[in-house]
Amino acid sequence: MASTAAQGFDWIHDDFETLWTRSIAAEFQGELLPNASHNAVSSDSTANPPYFFLLQKWLQFCDSNHTKCHRRREKEKFWPTRVIFVGNPNKLTLVEERLQGEDYLALSHCWGVLTEKEKNRFCTTRKNHRDRLQGFSYDELPKTFQHAIQVTRALQKQYLWIDALCIIQGNDGDWGTQAKTMADIFACAYCTIAASSARGWGDGFLSPQTGPPDIGALITPSILTCKCDFNKDVDEGALMERAWVLQERVLSRRIIHFTTAHTYCECGDGVLCEQLTKLSPPYGRQFFILDPTFPSRLTESGPIRTADFVRFLFKKYSASYLTFGTDRDVAIDSLVERMAQVLETEVRYGIFDCFRSSLLLWKRSQEDKTPRIPYGDRTVPSWSWMAYSGGIDFLSDIKQNLVVPSRVDLGFADDGKALDVKVRRFGENCRVEQQAEGHVIVNGTEEVGCIWFDVADRIEFKHCVAVGMDKHDKKEDPRKTYYILVVWKKEDGVEYERLGVGKVEAQYVSRDGDAGTLW
16 A cells, blocks of 8 residues: 555555456546547546546446445435436536436536626526526536536536526526525535636636647556645535635535546545545544545544634634625535534534634734624624624633533524523723734732723723633642623613624733623
8 A cells, every 4th residue: 555645635545446446447448548649547638528527427336336426315315496408418407307317517607707797698697597597508608618518518417506507696596595505516426626726617627638648657557646636626626715616615525626637536535636636534523524425424533633624624714705794694504504513512603602702702814904894784793703704713721621601601693683681790900902903901010810802993802701711720720710701782782793702811900890791
C-alpha cells in the first residue's frame, strides 16, 4: 500500500480499489483503446468517450459496492417539482410530472454576475414557463448548462435539475416554496454535477481535448503518478466560496467535481481522482462531510467531536458568499434541521440546544463589523450569529469543558425567538479599554477579562449573561472564569440585546441577577 499525505486527505491505493482499476483498464483496452488516439482521459479532454466511460464505471462501482451510497429511502417518495428532460436530442422539455423509478442529476454551480437581460433570457420565468413545458432549445442555454446536459446524457440519464431552469425566477416566481425542498433535491439526486471551474454561466466546465496522451499509462496501476490536490482544487475553489453550495455538497450522496486541474468523484467511501488514485479522508471533519446519508455519522461520533464539527461547519458557512445577505438564515436551514433530528435536540437560528452554551459564544471575525442584516419582516435575534454578515469564530479555548447554567438562567423561551436569561451587572470599579484585537476588562490596573463587541460603534459595559464556566475551575474560587454575553438593556427594562461576547473573572460580576429576555 502506498500513501502520500495531501493536506486534509491521505492518498491511498488499496487492494480493493486496485482490482477495480484493473477491471476498468481491461475494459478500456478492449472497448476504447483501439480508437483512443484522439481521446484522452484527463481534465484537458473532459468531453470525450473514454472520460465519460470512466465516470460511468465509477458510478456503477459505487452502486454495486457502497451500501450506504445506495438510493436513499426518501427518493422513493421525493421528486422535484420540475426537472429537465434531456433524453430527446432535438429539444429539451421542462417536466412537472412526478416520475417513478427514474433518476435525475443536479447541478451545483456559480451564477456569476448576470444582467437583467441575461436572467430573462436564460431563466425560467412566468413569461416563458408554459413555453418550456412544450420544449426549448439546447442552443438557448449558457455553456455551463449545456455542459451539464452533456454530462447527464453521457452518464445515460434523462433528467437534470438546474435551479435557474427548474425554479420559476423573479418576484412572481416560486422561489419561496422551492427553497424549502433544496435539501431533498440534492440528497435524493442520483449524482451531483459540481461545476467547480466555472465562475459563471458562460464559462462552462468541460475542456476540449488538447492532445493525445498515452491512455495506457493513465490506466496502468503500476505506473500511476498523481499530482492531485483535492483541497486546493475543490475545497478552496470558487464554487465552494458560495454559501448555498455548502448545503448542496454536504447533502449530496455522490458528486463529480469538475475543477480546472482535475476531475474528482466523491462519495461516502472517499474520493477518486481521474487518474484512478483513491483519497481516503481522515477520521475527522471531512469524514462527516462525505457522509452519504448525512448526518447519520454524527450519531456515532460522541458529543465532543460532534460539537467540533458543528462549529467547523458554521465557521465555514459564515465565511461563504451570499448574493443576498438575507439568505443567511435560510441557505443552511435544511441542513441544520436534519442535524437537529438525528441529535434529538431543538435548534433555533443556528444554535443547537444540546450545545447552546458553546455555540452562543461566537464572535465576529471580520474587521469591518457591519450592522445587523436587515431581514425585514423576518426576525433573527441578536444572540444568533445569523444576525450579522461575515465570518465568525468561537472562543478558542472552549472545548466542551463548560459547566452550563440551568435552563431557567439560560434557555430557549416559549415564543421561539428569545432566550430566557439571568442578567448580572459588572463590578462598579471595572471598565473596558480598547486593544488591537478587542477590548480588555480592567479593574484598577489589573486586566481581569476581555470582550469582543459585535459592532464597533455599539459599546456599552453594564450588564452580562453568564453562559458557562470552565469545568476545571473550582466553584468557590472567586477567580474562576465566566464566559459571558455582554448585553444592553432596552427601554422596557426587561428585554435585552446582545452586544458582544467575552470572559471575565467571576468576582467582577454580581452573584445575583435579574430574570430577563434576550432578543
